[in-house]
Amino acid sequence: MNDLANCPKCNALFVKTQFRTVCGDCYKIEEKQFETVYGFLRKRENRKARIAEVVSGTGVAEELILKFIRLGRLQLSNFPNLGYPCEKCGNMIREGKICSSCTKGLHDQLAQLQREEEHQRLMTHEEKKTFYSFSPKK
Incomplete structure (x- = not known):
């Protein structure tokens, strides 16, 4: 579902979708930065770069x-040292x-x-048991 929202970068009003979380102008800037990052990673010598190396090599913010990566625009199978x-x-x-390890911890906590x-x-079931004793009347 689409919502009307303010752009987190420039505060402009725009229609927020699942894939577009910034206004049109900021989206264009992000696209240019994506091209910069992707161009950097496509070079053979940069395919094994880590996030910090990509940031320093491109000037694009780590976030x-x-x-x-989270949106699936950079496929991690092609870049073995990248992650989130x-x-x-x-x-x-x-x-x-x-x-x-966090998944295992959550499973352990649930168990x-x-x-x-x-x-x-x-224990509640045991407490509900009532015992009666009969003594014959004399």
């Missing part, structure tokens, strides 16, 4: 290069949103939560 930070811990990754909920459910 914008990471945006190009994990959204949880910040370690460099090449796919997904979080790294494998622990499920064990605790099951234990709580069993």
Whole structure:
């Protein structure tokens, strides 16, 4: 769905889409910067460059290069030393949103939560049991 928004770079009003997060003028500037980055990485000697080397070699901001990677405009399969930070811990990754160790940690936390909920459910069930004793009347 498209929304009306202010450009985060120049504050101009524009229609925000899934792929366009800046106004038309800023988009053109970003496109030129993309061409600069892509041209830099296409050279054989630069294909194994890391993010910092791309930033220093092109003058394009690291945030914008990471945006190009996240949008899939720079295919990481062609550039083995490029990546982007994990959204949880910040370690460099090449796919997904979080790294494998954070994924494992989340799975462990979920499993622990499920064990605790099951234990709580069993304890509640045990507390509901009522025992009656009958003593014959004399």
